[in-house]
Amino acid sequence: MADHGGRRLLLVSTNYAPEQAGIGPYATQIAEHLAAEGDEVHVLAGMPHYPAWRTDPAYRGVWRTEERREGVLIHRRRHTVPARQTAVRRALYEASILAHSLAAPPRTGRPDAVLAQLPSLAGGVVGARLARRYGVPYVPVVQDLMGAAAVQSGIRGGGRAAAAAGRVESHVLRCATLVGVIHETFVDKVAAMGVPRERIRLVPNWSHVARPSRPxxxxxxxxxxxxxxxxxxxxxxxxxxxxxxxxxxxxxxxxxxxxxxxxxxxxxxxxxxxxxxxxxxxxxxxxxxxxxxxxxxxxxxxxxxxxxxxxxxxxxxxxxxxxxxxxxxxxxxxxxxxxxxxxxxxxxxxxxxxxxxxxxxxxxxxxxxxxxxxxxxxxxxxxxxxxxLSREAGLARITGLLDEALQGPPARPRGART
CATH class of the missing domain: 3.40.50.2000 (Glycogen Phosphorylase B;)
Structure with missing residues (x-):
């Protein structure tokens, strides 16, 4: 455990603040919520680039950096950012995230648990490997599945990319202590990948913006x-x-x-x-x-x-x-x-x-x-x-998912490795 009495947690999410669209706001609010609860929270993230698919000017030319935001220590690693989406470019994007994150993992000390945000394949693999290295629970939250997205997004070469992505996703999810999914439509898909249904938890997203205030x-x-x-x-x-x-x-x-x-x-x-x-x-x-x-x-x-x-x-x-x-x-x-x-x-x-x-x-x-x-x-x-969809209810579900994983869910299936 961390010295201050809370847990030491590592969240792996390619997207994070200052990104305001996609999964970045959810990763940010999860990390900041856990830090506010007294946990020592580290985030392994990429350089801000979404949704423009251009690296934020403040981070251009930066290879590695650490920054603290709202009590969270963020460890950023450089990666490619494809301005145009093809299967090859997307693969290079994921490979660069994976290579840099594994070559230079954050120096956090032994965490008590590792969370990860999917659909980043690289983030899922990195999270699973770090959890296995430290012998701690691994908890991915499925926001989307890259296998389906590669086919449906119109990316050239999407069929082959989908098959490869699906194999990696299946492997990563079967390694998890518990798997969170943001909608019930994911449950059957994740179960079909070999994840026992008793390990799947529904953790819907929430509305992460304030209410309108001006006329x-x-x-x-x-x-x-x-x-x-x-x-x-x-x-x-x-x-x-x-x-x-x-x-x-x-x-x-x-x-x-x-x-x-x-x-x-x-x-x-x-x-x-x-x-x-x-x-x-x-x-x-x-x-x-x-x-x-x-x-x-x-x-x-x-x-x-x-x-x-x-x-x-x-x-x-x-x-x-x-x-x-x-x-x-x-x-x-x-x-x-x-x-x-x-x-x-x-x-x-x-x-x-x-x-x-x-x-x-x-x-x-x-x-x-x-x-x-x-x-x-x-x-x-x-x-x-x-x-x-209140923020309080959504974050409480994430906290509950993490608490359950730390308390010990059903035994991991034999042969599950990363």
Whole structure:
């Protein structure tokens, strides 16, 4: 145990603050929560790069660094950052994370447990190996699975990459003391990899943003969104998997609808080119953390999109933020999978077929024609957050998962090695 009487914990997560999108905020809040509870918390992380897929200027040229944030000691290791996604480039990205992390592991002393955030294959392998080296519990939390993502994201060579990634994921998860999954749609998939169901725990993500605090009219005026014009906002990563072309085409089909894409990603330039000349299509940089909830709340409709080929078990982090903003969600996604399930369960949005701009526009127009119904639909989001997605409940589930692993779950299956 650590000298101060708490536990010494190591969290392996390629993504971490100051990243504000994806799994970075969850890793950050987990680590800071555990530190606030009195634990000595170390994080092995990469250099900030998501969702822009460009290394943060403050970290360019840095090979290794240590920094302390909110009581957490972060050990960063340099890695490649592919501006364009292919199977080979993604493999090099993961390999560079793995090689540097194993060549220069953080000097933490013996931890009491090792946690890891997947889908980083490298992070999963590193976490498992460090846990085995020290003979301590290993607890990965599955935010997504790289095997499925490689096929569904449109990455070239995705089929071969998926097979290789799936084998690594299966091996890493079978080594775990307990496996946390963020949605029930992952349970069967993880069990099929050879993880006993009695070792799988449901630990849903939470809404990690504050509630809006400014009047909508004030923020709309600041953003230049005039009253009476319908604003559809997408916030977050602009990657292949999102299929954001559907929103560009929606803007092309209906000049009266103002479409805003806020964020960054490797498809941003492609989307700009595709929508060149459309006066009702606008791109915004990621909002500052303090303004983000108010920008979301200023929109009329919040959009989440995925390609038709994607049957995504994960829950986009943007969705929990959307619910907290109190605006109706239009989800252009397959009607199975984690995103669709959460939208239906929350009753805070509507589903439309993916990659169908006409269907998306029809849903947006229906909401615009009945503002009262739209407001009522959006109001269910914060109610759902309070009931199921509060930060306190989410962090308590993570703490419970860690406590159970430290107390000793059922014996590890024979032959499980890393």
């Amino acid at each position: 909508r009219a004030e923020m709309r005026a600041r953003l230049g969104w005039r009253e009476g014009r319908t604003v559809v906002l997408h916030s977050g990563n602009m990657g292949l998997k999102q299929g954001l072309e559907v929103l560009v085409e929606a803007a092309r089909q209906d000049p009266a609808v103002h479409v805003v894409l806020m964020g960054d990603g490797n498809q941003r330039d492609h989307l700009r080119s595709l929508g060149a000349g459309l006066p009702n299509l606008h791109f915004l940089p990621p909002a500052e953390e303090g303004e983000f909830p108010d920008v979301l709340a200023a929109a009329d409709v919040l959009a989440v999109t995925q390609r038709a080929s994607v049957l995504d078990m994960s829950i986009p982090s943007k969705l929990t933020s959307y619910f907290a903003a109190g605006r109706p969600v239009v989800a252009s996604v397959a009607d199975r999978g984690g995103t669709a399930a959460e939208v239906l369960r929350s009753e805070a949005g509507v589903l439309v077929p993916p990659e169908n701009p006409s269907a998306l526009l029809a849903a947006v127009r229906k909401l615009a024609e009945d503002p009262g119904a739209a407001d009522a639909l959006g109001a269910r989001g914060p109610e759902y957050v309070d009931a199921h």
